[in-house]
Amino acid sequence: MENPNSTHLQQEHSSSRFTNNNLPFFISSIIIFIFIVGAIVSVSYMIKLENESQSLSSNPSKAILEVCRLCHYFDLKFDFSSSWIEDQELKSKYDNHKLCFDSISSLHSQNYTNTINPSMIFYLSLQVAITKIKNLHKEPALKENCDKLLNESQSQLHVSLTKMRVDPNDSILRDDKLVNDMKSLIKNALDDVEGCLTKVKGKRFGRLMGLKEIMFKIKITKSYLGNCLGILDKIEEIFQLFYPSIGSALGVDFYYSSIDTLSSTIFFCSQYVMLVIIVGVFLHVWRRN
The missing domain is CATH 1.10.287 (Helix Hairpins)
Structure with a gap:
């Protein structure tokens, strides 16, 4: 007769072996x-x-809006109490985000198709800044007192524009050295415009020369240069908006x-x-x- 204890031991041994083998x-x-x-x-x-x-x-307006919200370099506050500012539409455009969006989206709609990328947004922002400095240079008071500074500022921006080439592809701003070089150029241009503003303040033009109006235009130009710097400073975050990187469960990054x-x-x-x-x-x- 089979021993019950022996059977029980065999079952326990079998169970233990199963566990050890399959663990x-x-x-x-x-x-x-x-x-x-x-x-x-x-x-x-x-x-x-x-x-x-x-x-x-494929939605340029949305893309430009998101970039402008992200990349403002500094906030400018303007005094609109001056009597020379009568245009209500002009008063509503002092906000940096709106200045950035309106200028870039307008230029994009005039020159490009319904697609956009981060490098193109920067390229357009740079073109806007150059145009604004050219407009400043047309002011008689500034042409007389800031001619050299504004010429140098334009020169710095044109070098940056040349580095971007005529039709910037999406990988240009992934080059860290290029980005840093353009930052230096744009900061130099901004310093030149700031120097012009300081010079204008020091001259103390009479009311007929429109000191406040000129200072306002210089500050607006500074905001456009600031947009260019803001885009370069936040370029990694901007690329993330367009092409997100996702970490897997194992911590591996997939660039998509x-x-x-x-x-x-x-x-x-x-x-x-x-x-x-x-x-x-x-x-x-x-x-x-």
Whole structure:
């Protein structure tokens, strides 16, 4: 007759052997399962963000608005109590964000199609700043007192414009050295305009010369130069708006742009199939034992 204690010991031994043999499999399965779920969630989120970034690239107004909200270099406050400012529309445009958006979007609509990228936004902002300095140079009082400063300022900006080339592609501003070089050039241009403002204040033109009006125009020009610097200072964040980077569950960064759509979809599907296989094998082994 079989000893009950012996049978019980055999069952315990069998159970212990089952646990010891299958423990590595279960641990590996759990790790792989977590990895695949994390990968699927990450890729799903990247596909969602891809659609959003595509809509930003194909919606210039929205893209310019987002960049202008992000990149203001400094806030300017103007005194509108002066009698020479009668135009209500002009009074409403003192806000830096609005100045930035209106000027860039207007120039874009005149010269480009319905697509946009970060480098193009900066290029347009630079063109606006150059135009404003040219307009300053036409002021008789400034031409007489700030001729050299404004010429130098224009020269610095034209060098920056040359570095961007005629039709900037989307990768130009990923060059850190180029970005730093243009920052230096634009800061020099801003210093020249600031020097002109200081010189004008020191001259103390009479009322007929329109001192307050001239100072207002110089400050507006400074705000456009500030927009250029703001874009360069925030260029990484701006690229993130257009082409988000997503960290996976394992801390790996996926830099996502439109060319990755197909590969990401294939990756998503393969991970999903692998997940199904892993779960199926796991259940099969569990039932057998």
